[in-house]
Amino acid sequence: MTPILKVGILSIQGDIEENSNAIKESFEELEIEGTIIYMKDLRDLDEIDGLIIPGGESTVIGMLLFLQGVQTDLLRKKIQDGLPILGTCAGLIMLSNRAYDKTIGETRQELLKVLDVTIERNAFGRQHESFESELDIPYLGERRFNGVFIRGPAITEIGNNVEIIAKYNNKIVAVRQNNILGTSFHPELANDNRFHTNLTKLMVEYNKSKKRT
């Protein structure tokens, strides 16, 4: 029997429903039974097989997430121990080690520091510079992927364990570090669920390994 997967969506602020739609469609495509837990806090952390941190404002998501105190350390530990996670835009910033803003410099914001990258926020400019462009992403297959960048960040430095999975104009815009996926753009807006499908596949593996231990 296929397992019932539980995916958490961090539901503090941002495009929660769009990620929810994308992951539901991924479950259908893979014919997996899955449920979604909308998490405004971290009390269901032990339940989930994977987590999505949506797009939104990273300062807001960070401020409200870190009200959870020690729970955030548990989340960090879970991710380090292999919990599959997808962070898009603000979600990528939340996962990173360090972030600074293109205009105002160092942002004194709280980060999970599980993904060994440095982020430049608003790296492509303000909203009127926001754009869509087709990206080559071999990790997803041959068909190009519509990258929707909304005041998007870019990755300026990466650690040894980090694999670059997409670049745009020589800027790193998607990475993978084992169980962690991060994108500068919004796959949940692309009408193409391949990132969410890959996350689901990682969740299936994680769920199996959880049962073994």
Place this chain on the structure above:
Amino acid sequence: MAISLIPANIKMKGQKVSTEGGNKVVKGSILVKRGFAHMQKHGVIMDVTNVEQAQIAEEAGAVAVMVLDKLPYDVRKAGGVARTAGVKTIQDIMNAVSIPIMAKCRIGHYSEAKMLETCGVDMIDESEVLTPADEENHIWKWEFTTPFVNGAKNLGEALRRIEEGASMIRTKGEPGTGNVAEAVNHIKKMNKEIRLVKAAYLDNDYQEIIKLAREYKVSMEVALEVGRLGRLPIVNFAAGGITTPADASFLMKLGCDGVFVGSGIFKSEDPSSRAKAIVLATTFYDNEKEVLEAQKMVDEKKSLIGLDTKNLDLRMQERGPSV
């Protein structure tokens, strides 16, 4: 589809196609403009008039700030003509905070809006808080690369603004009064009208849908989209008179995607803790204990006293073109 792309086939001068480093790049598309509004969801957008207030707002957890020359309460007191904020104020705030910056322009004032776009604000609010510049027409917003937010009192107004290119709607409420009653009124009216369209759609009653579309003075296409989605095709925030955390929670419960707070924060005597409390109550709107905790952070004796919406000299919600 993650984001509604209706109305389709609109001629959009605001959409810019170019090539950068061998890649085809599209700016100002419906997806990119509406997408920006989607990123604001479940958040609080705060009215500010200077850098200090913008920093307080950012620290308190605002998703964006709206820059004005005067807060709506002061616009009422000052009388005269209310115009867009000073360019220097906007630029100083842009250089001081990392969250998005919005600014208001007068209804129909194309050049104020173009100036704001060129200045680089992230979203333009074509707002009845300022004195309307055109009593006949709103701005044709498809000509802009920058997304717009518009006010609406009912479904018809909301859909007409969407057909003109708005990427986000907010209830009009009655700004600067500290009284949430009109915002409640407007969102309830909108919800009721959406239910009518949705019911007709579920019954495949196209005759009824076109009748409703005519009543609302909108196209069949957008009416059908409302029926299909059972909601507005774009993000809808509450605005007008929100003063306390409980106000924010109430409007979220009525189905708003987020809230704007105008005078409620910076015309109170406890702006910093109140701003944070309203953010908490917006995120945890359906958790009574959290809303109570948020409400404890504000002192009712320090709230904006406010105005009775029945006896106002100026009803901002009635200003501007009627269609």
